[in-house]
Amino acid sequence: MRFAINICIVVIWCHLNVISGDEALPELKMQVLSKPEECSRKSAKGDMLTMHYKGTLEDGSEFDSSYTRNEPFKFQLGIGQVIKGWDQGLLDMCPTEKRKLTIPSHLGYGDSGAGDRIPPKATLIFEVECIAVGDGPTPVNVFKEIDANDDNLLSREEVSSYLKKQMPEAAKAGIKDLPEQDKLVEEIFQHEDQDKNGFISHEEFSGPKHDEL
Ligand SMILES: [Ca+2]
Ligand SMILES: [Ca+2]
Incomplete structure (x- = not known):
């Protein structure tokens, strides 16, 4: 289970990097409705x-609602389980607080959209209500797990053997393609090794890398 989570993190991490560029992108808008x-x-x-x-989408059409299902949604904040707009826009939130988030596509589902309800490049508008805040499980320090020789640098060999270990688990967890x-x-190296010296430093690494949050 733990490995499955790790590969998810790694896969999500490099795929998110593929869609995020450095151009001036619109920012997340967050409005507190009640506190x-x-x-x-x-x-x-x-x-x-x-x-x-x-x-809802910008034209007002609703694409998803936990109220309709009458079941609140539970997730761990800040670790890439949800779209970036949620990870960023739901910080410092109190139980019972309500917010409205306007999330540009690069912090949502990007150029490809999602399913048949979220079109490509869609701006997403969420009205959210915090029901509860609780402790989450200890995050995995992926950097440390990859850095087999503890020199605080990730080589291609280290990344490669880490992925090799994770692949069967990923397959078992049903991660395809x-x-x-x-x-x-x-x-991964294209996006992470910014100074192109053949190693990913702790600073360059954009995945989970801290023992404590
Ligand atoms: Ca190393
Ligand atoms: Ca480097």
């Missing part, structure tokens, strides 16, 4: 959040 006077706990990276939400391993390594 309790007393806040028992503010959400932070790594917390489990229980949320109600309604998502992974690029070939060598291609995946190159893809």
